[in-house]
Amino acid sequence: MQLNDQIKTVIEGSTKILVHEQSLTSKVPPQDMPFFNPKAKLSRDLSIIAYSAFLKNFEGPKTFLDSMASLGARGLRVANEIKNIKVFVNDLNPSALELARRSADLNGLKNFETSENEVCQFLSAFSKRGCRSTIVDIDPFGSPSKYIDCGVRATLHKGLLSVTATDLQVLHGIFKDACRKKYYGVPIKTTYSNEISTRLVLGLVNMVAARLDAEITPVFVETNMHYYRIYVRVLNRPDTQNAIGYIIHCRTCGHREASSEPADCRLCGSKTEHAGPLWIGKLFEKEFVSSMQGEITDTADKKCAKIIERCLAESDMPACYYTLDEIAEMNGSSPIPMVQVLKRLQEDGFLSSPTAFNPTGFRTDATINKIREIFSS
Structure with a gap:
């Protein structure tokens, strides 16, 4: 593909982003060109708001790692719309990174660097003490499960880790065995399945972090269209919370609650279904x-x-x-x-x-x- 062919400029926030025209019209992600989803503007807007709020009272050098950047839309906006931050965007697609660099030049950015590397190799370069990042973002197609270890390791003490999951068929229980393997828990089908899914993602991140002697605190979560996105503060200290448990749902009377252990319905005494193990703390x-x-x-x-x-x-x-x-x-x-x-x-x-x-x-x-x-x- 010639990068000059059918390249359009999209403005999000105050940032100019170069994208391929087909990304703006295609109903499915193009296979032979850098991907850009215009419908994800809401998610990126919320990210900028969340990152700005997080960094407002943060002291010390500020860095942002966009580990799966494609053409760098989120990273470009962070670099352009948040002051005094250094941004590193990573992707395996050289054409996407070329567009990202051209977009950075278009916006006059001097705080923007690109990396062409596998996700965990990229994050591992920032996992040493003194090199960790203030904010780390993991935004894959599908499950983020295989990247959580390196994401936690790359996040500074008291830093922010943001994670997206788009494998809704797994998280909603169509493939329960896959969900158990990827998220260490299983869902149940309810009217609030998106909350259960979000808690499964948080449960995964919490359990991985605890294994690494780290603790997480969710500060914000969001769901829109076909994704779930969480924002957690990472503390490099042993996890002493008791925030993993189950969602108990009674099909007989409709009662539901979070519990440390599966149990019968406390209202009508019926047998219940339960989702988990998952995060039962605050969202x-x-x-x-x-x-x-x-x-x-x-x-x-x-x-x-x-x-x-x-x-x-x-x-x-x-x-x-x-x-x-x-x-x-x-x-x-x-x-x-x-x-x-x-x-x-x-x-x-x-x-x-x-x-x-x-x-x-x-x-x-x-x-x-x-x-x-x-x-x-």
Whole structure:
């Protein structure tokens, strides 16, 4: 392919990105040219917001490793839109890296370097003490499982590791054996399968980090279209948390909860299904999500503000959300507006919030019996 053939300039945020025209129109990733997904702008916008919030109070040299960069869209935006940071982007496709370098020149970037290497070899170059990176990003097609070890090793103490998973068929339980091998746990099919999937990814990262005498703290997670993305702070100290367990789901009454061990339903006594082992701790760090609100720019997707607002609202809420349609189906009635549901729960003394995982989803500490009663009133 001649790089000058059909090359277009896309502007995301304040960054100019050179992409092949077919990447903008093709419904499937092109096989013979550098890949760029224009629909992932929302994810990249949220990344810039999260990274900016993380680095705002970070002291010391700031570096960013984009280990699977393709033509470098995320890394280019970090280099251009975040001050005083050194960016290294890596890919095995020389054509993609050539486009990345041309994009860097187009934006006048002097803090941008490219690497043509296998992912773990690239990350291993930053795994020694004194060489580790402030932020490490792993964004593969499919599962990130085989890259987590080197990703954790390359992340500075108190640094940030961001990881994407796109193997939804595995995480949603179509291939349970594959899920067990890749994520050390299995899912169950529920209306909140995207939360279970996110917790499986976090469980994997937590268990790998613990083996390396490191501890993780999730600060932000997001899901959109066909991916799950987590952001965790890495602490180079032995893991003393008890955040691995199971999601218990009762098919008889609809009760669900996070638990350290599988158990029968505590409401109706029925046998339950369980997903896991997986992460059962918090998904959001409230202070961090709050700081993200101050980093939203005018160029960010308008959805970012609403997503972050919902994440902040649910940051202290229990695991496992419900949906309006799910409860209405149980009751054989029509759904009622979200505002009414949340208001009624709060008036009855329960915690409640919407969730960023589902536009009709909500979290509460009320039992399923109480929720159904409120829907019926």
